[in-house]
Amino acid sequence: MIRSERVAAVARLDLRTELKGRQGFLLPAILAGLLLPVAALPDLGELVAPREQRQHITVYGDVPHAVLALPGVSVRPEGGGQVRFEYRDGILYVEGPIRPDVRAVLDGPDSPVTRVSVPRVISLPQRTMLLGLLSASVLTGAVSASIGGERSRRTLVILLSAAVARAEIVGGKFAAWGGLGALATLVAAATAIAAGHAPFGWWLVPLPCVPLVTVALGLWLVRNATDVVGGTTTTLRVLPVVLALGAIVAWVLGSVHPLLGAAVPVGGAVVAAGQTWPGAWPPLVAAASTLALIAACLWGTVRDLEEAPDRDPLERTLFLAAGLGSLAALLWWIPVAVPLLWGVAGNQRLSDDLPPENGILAGALGLLAICVVRAARATGPRDALLLARPSLDGIASGLAIGVVLAALQLVPFPPLTDGPLMASFSERLGAAFHPTWAGFAGWLVVVADELFFRGVLLRSLGPLGSILGYVIVRAPLDPLRGLLVGTLLTGTAHRTRSVWPALVAHAVWFALPM
Amino acid sequence: MRLYRALRALVVLTASTARRLLREQLVVRSLIWPTLVASLTLGLTLLVMIWLRPPWPEVAVAPGTDHVLVQALEDEGFTTVEDPDPGGSVRSRRVELGTDGRIVWIVDGHPHQSRFESTVRAYRNAPWRPVRGLEVSIGEGAIYGRTVCRFLALVFTLYGLVFGLGGVARDRDDGTLEAELALPIPRVVVGLSRWLASALVLGPAYALSIAVFGALLTVAEPLDVLLHGAASSATAAAIGIAVVGTAGIKQGFAGPFAVGMTVATGLAGAGAALDLGWVPIASLFAGGSGVPAMVLAGAVGVVASLVFALRAGRT
Numbered sequence A: 001m002i003r004s005e006r007v008a009a010v011a012r013l014d015l016r017t018e019l020k021g022r023q024g025f026l027l028p029a030i031l032a033g034l035l036l037p038v039a040a041l042p043d044l045g046e047l048v049a050p051r052e053q054r055q056h057i058t059v060y061g062d063v064p065h066a067v068l069a070l071p072g073v074s075v076r077p078e079g080g081g082q083v084r085f086e087y088r089d090g091i092l093y094v095e096g097p098i099r100p101d102v103r104a105v106l107d108g109p110d111s112p113v114t115r116v117s118v119p120r121v122i123s124l125p126q127r128t129m130l131l132g133l134l135s136a137s138v139l140t141g142a143v144s145a146s147i148g149g150e151r152s153r154r155t156l157v158i159l160l161s162a163a164v165a166r167a168e169i170v171g172g173k174f175a176a177w178g179g180l181g182a183l184a185t186l187v188a189a190a191t192a193i194a195a196g197h198a199p200f201g202w203w204l205v206p207l208p209c210v211p212l213v214t215v216a217l218g219l220w221l222v223r224n225a226t227d228v229v230g231g232t233t234t235t236l237r238v239l240p241v242v243l244a245l246g247a248i249v250a251w252v253l254g255s256v257h258p259l260l261g262a263a264v265p266v267g268g269a270v271v272a273a274g275q276t277w278p279g280a281w282p283p284l285v286a287a288a289s290t291l292a293l294i295a296a297c298l299w300g301t302v303r304d305l306e307e308a309p310d311r312d313p314l315e316r317t318l319f320l321a322a323g324l325g326s327l328a329a330l331l332w333w334i335p336v337a338v339p340l341l342w343g344v345a346g347n348q349r350l351s352d353d354l355p356p357e358n359g360i361l362a363g364a365l366g367l368l369a370i371c372v373v374r375a376a377r378a379t380g381p382r383d384a385l386l387l388a389r390p391s392l393d394g395i396a397s398g399l400a401i402g403v404v405l406a407a408l409q410l411v412p413f414p415p416l417t418d419g420p421l422m423a424s425f426s427e428r429l430g431a432a433f434h435p436t437w438a439g440f441a442g443w444l445v446v447v448a449d450e451l452f453f454r455g456v457l458l459r460s461l462g463p464l465g466s467i468l469g470y471v472i473v474r475a476p477l478d479p480l481r482g483l484l485v486g487t488l489l490t491g492t493a494h495r496t497r498s499v500w501p502a503l504v505a506h507a508v509w510f511a512l513p514m
Numbered sequence B: 001m002r003l004y005r006a007l008r009a010l011v012v013l014t015a016s017t018a019r020r021l022l023r024e025q026l027v028v029r030s031l032i033w034p035t036l037v038a039s040l041t042l043g044l045t046l047l048v049m050i051w052l053r054p055p056w057p058e059v060a061v062a063p064g065t066d067h068v069l070v071q072a073l074e075d076e077g078f079t080t081v082e083d084p085d086p087g088g089s090v091r092s093r094r095v096e097l098g099t100d101g102r103i104v105w106i107v108d109g110h111p112h113q114s115r116f117e118s119t120v121r122a123y124r125n126a127p128w129r130p131v132r133g134l135e136v137s138i139g140e141g142a143i144y145g146r147t148v149c150r151f152l153a154l155v156f157t158l159y160g161l162v163f164g165l166g167g168v169a170r171d172r173d174d175g176t177l178e179a180e181l182a183l184p185i186p187r188v189v190v191g192l193s194r195w196l197a198s199a200l201v202l203g204p205a206y207a208l209s210i211a212v213f214g215a216l217l218t219v220a221e222p223l224d225v226l227l228h229g230a231a232s233s234a235t236a237a238a239i240g241i242a243v244v245g246t247a248g249i250k251q252g253f254a255g256p257f258a259v260g261m262t263v264a265t266g267l268a269g270a271g272a273a274l275d276l277g278w279v280p281i282a283s284l285f286a287g288g289s290g291v292p293a294m295v296l297a298g299a300v301g302v303v304a305s306l307v308f309a310l311r312a313g314r315t
Helices: A004-019 A022-040 A100-107 A128-138 A140-153 A155-161 A166-194 A209-221 A228-256 A258-262 A267-272 A281-304 A313-337 A339-344 A348-353 A356-377 A392-408 A420-429 A435-474 A479-496 A500-511 B002-023 B025-051 B067-075 B086-091 B113-123 B138-174 B176-181 B187-216 B222-243 B254-274 B291-314
Strands: A057-061 A073-075 A083-088 A091-095 A114-118 B058-061 B079-082 B097-099 B103-107 B128-130
Touching (some): A004 A022, A004 B254, A022 A166, A022 B254, A091 A100, A114 B086, A128 A140, A128 A228, A128 A267, A140 A166, A140 A209, A140 B138, A140 B254, A155 A166, A209 A228, A209 A267, A228 B025, A258 A267, A258 A281, A313 A356, A313 B025, A339 B025, A348 B138, A356 A435, A356 B002, A356 B187, A392 A479, A435 A479, A435 A500, A479 A500, B002 B138, B058 B067, B067 B079, B067 B113, B086 B103, B097 B113, B113 B128, B138 B222, B138 B254, B222 B291
Parallel strands (some): A057 A073, A057 A083, A114 B103
């Protein structure tokens, strides 16, 4: 049972906390300062000509003199202009939007080919879309502070222990900031209609849904935030991505059928608020799908408001393993392997020219960054990274294991690769297995490998987790070698309770072939 | 002796504030998020490009079109369909590409329009050809890489604002700030340590972004890009510390934050238009050496800490 007077009281309290004092006028002022110009100023879109008809273009490369002599053409010697010219084998290749007069001078009087362009009708969102987005962006701080601030002030505990239901707290906060955002967008929309920049229509239905869903999503995102810093950094990173991605997906699907785009929660409302789709149904469907998401977010916030869901130890370990493993994999795979995709996508030149050492360096720095964070979180940083002082026996066994590993380099293991491309992927992912080409950056990988896999992972997940993580991140395409190397190095660190002997082993293995 | 004690307190407070930031899971996720999202987007875009490779869609060709051209189109991966009126078919959008050997009909924005026109032009021995996606050289890749890193720096700048502004508001709320202000050290040390900790956490996180894009595209003038980005995020933290006033218990956080966000993004935009390469934040899109911006960021940090000490003394 939700009591409306309590919801209103929580909403009043939230608004009063954020809007009081000398600086209380700032938020409404910023809202008005951003929304009213968008609503009332003349439409700039009408002043921008289509790409092919722009009066001024910038060109670069092997630009013919006849093109340079055309009005409105300026050259950018350093590159990065709109149209690029390049001679190859006596043929001029032109990349970019080509104006009709540029075509005419390139073709000369006897045009060998005539191009007839059939315009594609694309319905782009109008400026009214901005009203919802701007209002949503201004509320980021308020939403983040509403739960995080209450937690750090310890007033959330008081509210929760008082006779106020969790649903009433969440409902009150949603009413306060969602209401403010929705009201601000509707006032701005009324201004736009009064100024004659937008017609009265169905787009007014999904428009207030944009700030409402932003607030609902924001509350759900910060439901476990302990303070405003954690809350605000979360909303700052997630909300723009959700709004932008949702809008793009809705617009693309909407080009197939408006109702398909409108059914995308958040994105459908954003695009429909921009008067993109004709008729009543798309805005209504967009509002309905977004309202459903709002309800889901609020329900999730109410459920988790009190405290983070308690996980049992196994679930916690699996969660940690998944988090650490996927983060390490992404930080290693992206810089090391993605440059090879340029070649597969059609730009072999860039793929060949990109130095692989850059990727190895970035990947190693990524792993080291995880180690730094884990060390900062631990009570004893040395303990978190297993940096205990090793015994002489341990160092001696490290030396011996290093020699064994160097000898194993000569053994041809059957890789899971087929063809030179996959072999390149395998070689790059296992950079620490191939000292001869990894070079100086490889030494950084050696240190990062040991601190992360034999330090952080071994300490957090045990030997099995460390070995599996090593195989998945480092040698997914050469798993037998990865398994053997991982077992030897992890075994060394686990037996000696220190990462140093494994580091010695890895360093010896890396140095011997050099 | 007092100076030594103040310096020691500065080091200890800076280290503990930086550790507190790194211990917060949401903050750490946010630090890695821009780099991961941007680089994953690039990787996924490349995968989509690979997926979108041939076969190309169909082309309407007029009856009697030279079989050499038809063969050339099919060699390029197009499927040719004989059509008595290719122009009419394209206009009515039954197909999006059509030719009779001399005229090409193209629906604007077709993803393979340049390749199609280029094939017809090659058949007609035309002196030039339109092309889409000329291979980006490593030099151009470096310019794109720099642009991506500049946008990422803007995100870190907003984080700087949150660290500066939110950090003080949070600590005032939970009583940590009052405890620090009660220490027998100059109040400026409290503000300075927060600013330094924010800069020390944000700078390396941004450096990781540059390293990743240095691998994916290379980055032109990486050191200057790093200095501009570090200067911007440090300056944003300083602005947050200076303008926070009594945000927290006594006043809301949302208003000052909205102002800070608007000022930071406005300053970045203005910097690109006015070429303010020496003003931190404004210098992000202006370019030039990053040293002046970094020096000024240091000065702004010190001044902000002094302002914070003055305002904290009044509260």
